[in-house]
Each structure stands twice: as C-alpha cells, then as structure tokens.
Amino acid sequence: MSAPIDLVRADLRDFAGYRSARSDRLVGDVWLNANESAWPNVADDANIVRRYPDPQPEALRTRLATLYGCRPDQLIAGRGSDEAIDLLVRALCMPGQGAIVTTPPTFGMYAVSARLQGARVVEVPLIDDGANFHCDVDAVADAALASRATLVFLCSPGNPTGGAVPLDDVRRLAARLEGRALVVVDEAYQEFAPTPSAVSLLATCPNIVVLRTLSKAHALAGVRLGVAIGDADLIVVLRRCQAPYPLPAPCVALVERALGDGPLSRTEARTRECFGERARLADALRDAPGVRRVYPSVANFLLVRFDDAQVAFDALLSAGVVVRDVRAQPGLDDALRITVGRPDENDRVIAVLAGVFA
Known part of the structure; x- marks a missing residue:
C-alpha cells in the first residue's frame, strides 16, 4: 500500500x-x-x-x-x-x-x-x-x-x-x-x-x-x-x-x-435546536410565493431557488436580514443561501418572503 x-x-x-x-x-x-x-x-x-x-x-x-x-x-x-x-x-x-x-x-x-x-x-x-x-x-x-x-x-x-x-x-x-x-x-x-x-x-x-x-x-x-x-x-x-x-x-x-467538561452538551443543544428550526424554515419557504425550490439540507443552512433572487435578496436586506448571494456559482443563478438562525430571526425571513411576492 x-x-x-x-x-x-x-x-x-x-x-x-x-x-x-x-x-x-x-x-x-x-x-x-x-x-x-x-x-x-x-x-x-x-x-x-x-x-x-x-x-x-x-x-x-x-x-x-x-x-x-x-x-x-x-x-x-x-x-x-x-x-x-x-x-x-x-x-x-x-x-x-x-x-x-x-x-x-x-x-x-x-x-x-x-x-x-x-x-x-x-x-x-x-x-x-x-x-x-x-x-x-x-x-x-x-x-x-x-x-x-x-x-x-x-x-x-x-x-x-x-x-x-x-x-x-x-x-x-x-x-x-x-x-x-x-x-x-x-x-x-x-x-x-x-x-x-x-x-x-x-x-x-x-x-x-x-x-x-x-x-x-x-x-x-x-x-x-x-x-x-x-x-x-x-x-x-x-x-x-x-x-x-x-x-x-x-x-x-x-x-x-x-471544550471543557460540560459545554459539549450545550453544542448538542444548539444543534438540536438548529435541526428543528431548519425543518420549520424549510417548510415555510416551500410554501412561500416566489420560491421555486428548497433543497434538502444536512447543514445549518438552506439553498433556495427563487423566481427572482435579486428581489428576494433586496427585500431581505431592506428588512435588515443579510443572506448569502450564491448566484455567481455554476448553476445557481437564481439561488440564495440562508443560514438557519434563531426562531425570531427565521420568523423575520419567513415574514419578508411571504410578503414580497404576494
């Protein structure tokens, strides 16, 4: 070998x-x-x-x-x-x-x-x-x-x-x-x-x-x-x-x-909460107008395709929400990457996107 x-x-x-x-x-x-x-x-x-x-x-x-x-x-x-x-x-x-x-x-x-x-x-x-x-x-x-x-x-x-x-x-x-x-x-x-x-x-x-x-x-x-x-x-x-x-x-x-004794349980608690918020955010975005596709994710973010990613990006930014514009990547000219945030942060994303294409 x-x-x-x-x-x-x-x-x-x-x-x-x-x-x-x-x-x-x-x-x-x-x-x-x-x-x-x-x-x-x-x-x-x-x-x-x-x-x-x-x-x-x-x-x-x-x-x-x-x-x-x-x-x-x-x-x-x-x-x-x-x-x-x-x-x-x-x-x-x-x-x-x-x-x-x-x-x-x-x-x-x-x-x-x-x-x-x-x-x-x-x-x-x-x-x-x-x-x-x-x-x-x-x-x-x-x-x-x-x-x-x-x-x-x-x-x-x-x-x-x-x-x-x-x-x-x-x-x-x-x-x-x-x-x-x-x-x-x-x-x-x-x-x-x-x-x-x-x-x-x-x-x-x-x-x-x-x-x-x-x-x-x-x-x-x-x-x-x-x-x-x-x-x-x-x-x-x-x-x-x-x-x-x-x-x-x-x-x-x-x-x-x-990484001392005990704090690892807090890491596990954070990841468990992220799992729940990831699923909730994905479900809400799939039902949002203007969203073409929400990809399955085993990370702490979602890749989302939009009818108009620029409009979505601008609307979120106007509401104080900064997401990652990945449209320069091959095959992703209509996509944004959205990190899974805390429940209140995710609520703001959901509310903005529910209204922007309505």
Whole structure:
C-alpha cells in the first residue's frame, strides 16, 4: 500500500521548515531565547500574550483528537480549515504544475488556494436531479487520473448545496485514487449531519484527509481554529510547512474553556435546536410565493431557488436580514443561501418572503 507522503512534493518530503523558539520543548524559568519583551503589556491581564505561543499545544491536540475520534499525531490545528486547505495545496502541488479537482457549486477557498499556488482547478460539477445535488465520484476519479491531480476536494455536507456524499462513495473514490491523489473531505458542517464522519475511513483509506472546524456548531468562528486529520507522516510534513505560531494563546484558552467538561452538551443543544428550526424554515419557504425550490439540507443552512433572487435578496436586506448571494456559482443563478438562525430571526425571513411576492 502506498503512503500519502509519497504524494507530497519531492522537494518538501525532507523539508525541515522553520524552527521557532518554541519548536524545541526546553524547560526553564528564565526565557531569553525568543527576543520577547521581558515586561508585560498593560492589556495582558493573564500574562500570556507577551510570550510566543506553543505552535501545536499538546493538551489542545489531545482534546481535539478526542472530539473528532482520531489520534493526536493524526491532527494538525491551524487558523480555521482555510489554513489546512492552503497547507495541503502548497505541500502537494508544485507551483505552476499541480492540479486539484473540485465539485462545483462548492466552497470557493479550494480554487483560491490552488490559483495562488499556480495549480490548475479541474471542475466536475455536481449533478442536480431536480430534488438534490449528487456527486458523480466515478467522474471525479476519471478527472483526477486524467489531469494527474494530487488533491480532490469533497465538501460534505456541501456548501452551498447542503447535501452529503455517502461514505461508501468516499471510500470507493479513495480506493480508485490510492497512490495517485488525496481525497480531502471538508466536514465543516458535520455536526449537523446524521451520517458518520469520514474519519472512520482513515484506518483503511490512508489517502483520505478530513477537515473539521470549530466555527459552526461550536459557535467559535471568531477564534479561527480548524484541523486537518490524516496520515501521521503527512501531518508531520504539513506542520513543517505551517507558519510559526499559528495559534494565538488567547484563542487556545477560549477553545480549551469551550471544550471543557460540560459545554459539549450545550453544542448538542444548539444543534438540536438548529435541526428543528431548519425543518420549520424549510417548510415555510416551500410554501412561500416566489420560491421555486428548497433543497434538502444536512447543514445549518438552506439553498433556495427563487423566481427572482435579486428581489428576494433586496427585500431581505431592506428588512435588515443579510443572506448569502450564491448566484455567481455554476448553476445557481437564481439561488440564495440562508443560514438557519434563531426562531425570531427565521420568523423575520419567513415574514419578508411571504410578503414580497404576494
């Protein structure tokens, strides 16, 4: 069986990266090795920000590994899953030569990271059967092999579509691409889905990488913390490619507090309330005049097609409701993406759309 590290750029496999003052786990009580200020800042009440932070705090990685069902050495934490996407593209795509495969409509950062690296973006559009979007994994595999792409990005649950790629399809795709490409499953919305995480496939499919984030269900978008989970040797390479000190100490402290004993039940309570509001909002929008289609969703948003999406967008904005205009995405020229809000926020969406096309 081939190893995922074999897909890494040859010039980076033995790349040492930058060794910061916190790379070596030295022990002491007088720290004079990083040119930090010896005097604290008046705003630093906890006396934690005058020192550079641990690049990958062991306690944090252990906590996140427990949360996501993997080993700590299979996980790298960074500035949101956006950083993980960028690290993967930089590590696996030679500038000006590499290629990735995406399945539009999908999250735009895959293409942005690739283009910044000079890598080609090969698109295999999702199939809209009139009721839902589906990923043709055989077509994705064919495209990856034909283009010699080293990365395939699957957003599941999909953004902005709201649908999930079945795990059997992910497994089959990874098997076809073993030794040829990594299959990156972006699970930013996994907490809202009833299906198991692709982390469960890592033991038998080493060329799978899973992205997770604390920004959605855990209500921690402002701390900018996400992870990549995959083969331990690959994670070592990604750490060497990461900029120094990616995790600010105040953000780490907030995450540790949020993921401590007890608060996870509050995450579950939030997601349960979201499930109910998602169903209520979807039912109301299906009955609203001017709405063509509301797609099923296993995320915390709905993709909605309108007779006139501009009129709907403007009416909502005039009422103080900001939704995502996704009309620039392929095949979505009449669609808006609406995040599931609190009951009063959803009531306002329903009221506005009930009146605008009446």
